[in-house]
Every structure is written in structure tokens, then in C-alpha cells.
Amino acid sequence: ILNVEQSPQSLHVQEGDSTNFTCSFPSSNFYALHWYRWETAKSPEALFVMTLNGDEKKKGRISATLNTKEGYSYLYIKGSQPEDSATYLCAFEPGTYKYIFGTGTRLKVLA
């Protein structure tokens, strides 16, 4: 059974703090790793598609790195803002196009 874990499960930070979360996934059968931002009552929004070991992607204040050999990805948010409050989901894609999701990290940014 392929298992994807995220940590921490939830996180409260002050506005302006930088933060990071971890996604651990199987290091075999890797095709891609996806990060999504998911606000309550909305659909998950795609942030990054990561495919190559050592990949680093950036979108504004959010960035992500990928290590396929050891099976982890980090998501970083620099200078957190209240509008960054959401659940951040990673999804492991093992080459059959389906996703295996982690539990998500719930981020709350306090003003």
C-alpha cells in the first residue's frame, strides 16, 4: 500500500513568519508530486507539479523542493499573510495518473 504523510497536521503562525511543511512519499514508482492549496468550501487549487529530483519551484512567496531519492518534498511560505490560511495538500502520482493524497497541513496565519 502506497502511503503519503504530511507534517505537521496543523500549524498556527503569526503574520510575517516564514513556515514550511513536509510531504513524505514512497521513493519507488515515482512519477510526480503535486502541491495544492485548499480553502474551506472551495476546490483544491494546484500550486506546483514537481517531477525531477532536486526540482525547486516558486510562485510568489510560496516555494517547494523535491527529493525523490529519499521521498520527501518541502513547501515553504515566506512572510505568511492571513490569506495564506488554508489546508496544503500534497498528492503523489505513481505513474498511473491517479493521486494518492496526504492528510494535509492546516495552516492558520494570525494577524
Next chain:
Amino acid sequence: EPEVTQTPSHQVTQMGQEVILRCVPISNHLYFYWYRQILGQKVEFLVSFYNNEISEKSEIFDDQFSVERPDGSNFTLKIRSTKLEDSAMYFCASRDRGSNQPQHFGDGTRLSIL
């Protein structure tokens, strides 16, 4: 920006009844998916659909479940005889052709079985 739409947003059904959840994927997408999330649990893969047939299904997707793309725009999930444990949020997703494309998700349908 084009989006995946799902209807209804909330469906309440008696146990044993049939239910159909509807999705309109993004128009030029070729790959379609259903996922579900039981309250407090991870989002789980149910089924993927490509070229008018199921390409993969999970062990959850048993004979009570079926999918259809009846008219080239809608993508439906049918549960023939609902059980209490089918209560969950059901998400539809679609994906464009080409490698490294993300799946795009709808807002979900909350299914409550009484």
C-alpha cells in the same frame, strides 16, 4: 479561468436508494476522476476514466459504483444502492493531455446517507 463544476453541492438520500453525482469537467480535458473524502480522513481515489472507459479503479469502487460520460460533457458517478458508509464529500477532477499536467478539481458534492 475554466473550472470543473459539480452538482448538487449537497445530496441527502435514504439508505438503499440510488444516487447520481454530476460533474462537468473542463471542456478540452481528456482524463476524468472521482475521489471521495470521508469526514476526518484522507481524500481517496475512486476511479479514473479515459477514452470512454475506466482506466483504473480502487478497491472502494465495487459493483455498486459506476461512471459514465453520457454526452461528451457530463461525467457522472452512480451509486446503485447507497450505504451509510458512502456518506462523504465526492470530488470530480479532470486533466488535460500531456505530461506534468495537474488535475483540476470541482468544489465537491456532500453526500449524506440517512
